[in-house]
Amino acid sequence: MEKSDNSQTGPQISVVVPFYNEEANVEELYRRLKKVLDKLKRTYELIFIDDGSTDKTPEILQKIYEKDELVKIIRLRKNFGQTAALQAGFDFAQGEIIISMDGDLQHDPEDIPLFLAKMNEGYDVVSGWRKKRVDNLFLRRIPSLVANRIMKWLSGVEIHDFGTTFKAYKKEVIKKVHLYGELHRFIPALTSRTGVKITEIPIKNVVRQRGKSKYGLSRVRRVFFDLITVKFIISFIDRPLQFFGLIGVIFGSIGFAIAATLTIGFYFFGWSIRENLGNLILSVFLMMMGLQLVMTGLLAEILSRVYFATHKVKIYSVEKILSREKPPAEFWN
Incomplete structure (x- = not known):
């Protein structure tokens, strides 16, 4: 079993990964995360959220937890969606820097040191930029390009890729964000109203090798209304x-x-x-x-x-938590 050297003040890094029916990718992603994070010589924790999976994802996560004390598992009662799963992970995370990423291996853990290096320059939020995208042109790239340009115009945040989950946040920044709907992709815009320093770095965009994509054109309609919601939150939520x-x-x-x-x-x-x-x-x-x-x-x-x-109502419901440490008090608030 892995031994934790996390101090009483908590780990330096938290990696938050939501999974939904990713049985083919869980173990591989875990191995690659461990390989990268162990090289950093910094304390860390891995927070894996099972978003109501119906395949073997829960069993695989259970086995990983049993052999590694740096892993914490949050199992939601049903499939609440990626935003809710990420919110659960953010609420649970204790790292000074919290990194979120997808569980389908389209985000390369090898990019994590790049995020940390940029955070060391004094930024509060570092967003990944899929500069060379390999997704389907009509289903993913064109809708994403339009949405990103609109969001950039509405929010005034100078980044190219709002949609990627692969981002790094200072703990004190992300803990103040309360997500709902499908607003996780617009976190940089939501945090911009508080004056935080935001930047981006190019990241690899890998073709999904295993499993089935959860995205399609049905997401376009939801993104359109989310854009309106985000603009209202940024500019008028307090007035x-x-x-x-x-x-x-x-x-x-x-x-x-x-x-x-x-x-x-x-x-x-x-x-x-x-x-x-x-x-x-x-x-x-x-x-x-x-x-x-x-x-x-x-x-x-x-x-x-x-x-x-x-605003203390949770957008998710937890069925089970696997952790050798007591969850943070704010997780239950």
Whole structure:
């Protein structure tokens, strides 16, 4: 059994890997991670999350845990999705630097030292950049290119590849991020609102050799709505009234201008209300819509305050934890 030299203050590095039906890749990825991390001469932990796998992934992870005390296993009750699995791993991780990556061997553990070297330059988040992608052109590369350019424009974060899971974070940065939906791919954008230093490094993009890909065109629709969500979170999550209120004022002002024009025309130029009934209805509709949007903004403002005071609801449910150490207190909060 591997002996841990982690100090009481916790490991220096945590590697978080979610798995879903990856029985063909688990052992190989584990061996390659051990080979790379053992060379670093730094304390570390491996956190493997079984996201409700229905193949032999749980059994393989169990065997790995039994022979290596640096491995911690989190088994979720069902398949909650990659975002929830990563959130569980981030909540559990204790390393000063937390690295996330996929479990399908498309991320090369040999790139981990490159992330650490960049973190040593003072960055808070280092994102991988699949500069030379080998994915399917129409199913993966083109949708990804469009989404990345939109996200770069919306967030102002100067990186090329938001979508890859292969990233490194300072503990104090990622612990403050609360994920839901499928927002894991946009963590750099979510953290940018707090002023953290973000950069990227080129990484290898390896063709999947074993197992079945979990991605397809069905993800495009979800990514589109996630882009809107991320933009709202970055710019308006703590001041939603400015978003809804601005739109409401615009609609209300247009409606008021139409109504004012009709009023002046009626009293001073003899316009017929009957002939302008459509415009009158439009003006009333726009003013009511504007009022409703302002009220929505006020309600969202209140909900935003409640969110920041009470956002402790987990987006995952743990069935079992395999760890020789007590989980961090915040994992249960």
